[in-house]
Amino acid sequence: SQTIHQWPATLVQPVGSPLSLECTVEGTSNPNLYWYRQAAGRGLQLLFYSVGIGQISSEVPQNLSASRPQDRQFILSSKKLLLSDSGFYLCAWSWGVGDTQYFGPGTRLTVL
């Protein structure tokens, strides 16, 4: 069976500090991978998606970036965090584009 991991589970960072969130998927190969952000009590905002190693599509311009160094690893980064970067970051995978998405447990980021 497939599992998806995210870490850390929670993170408190000062404004201007760097960020690195990691997501890994087990039990499948060449998954589509997604990063979403969810503000408190709000909907899901798609940030990035990837259909393969080194292939990243950005949905929203911002100070975040994503990388996929390995088939089942997806990383979300920032060089300098803003207060507005606070939120719940969710990684998800799917078999193919447009298929059912399976979400990881998420990372709660608070930027102070």
Place this chain on the structure above:
Amino acid sequence: GQQVMQIPQYQHVQEGEDFTTYCNSSTTLSNIQWYKQRPGGHPVFLIQLVKSGEVKKQKRLTFQFGEAKKNSSLHITATQTTDVGTYFCAGRNRDDKIIFGKGTRLHILP
């Protein structure tokens, strides 16, 4: 761009009452998916509807896909406290992109 609108944004119901959330797309969808996110948790896939007019049931939950494949609904009969959470619809468009609605947050009054 294409949007998937979901209403209502919030719903408070007495335990035992029914609940319905509606999803509407500006364009025809290939399929529609429904997810549930418990408070503090992550979205979990519930079901996918593909055919025009399709109706699927999961215990007290009934899912419908409209004849024109532009709208969908989720109906919960006799809500229970375990139904608390946010329900998201997500439509697959012609470009095979999944577009999430903003969700309906369900609160159950005991």
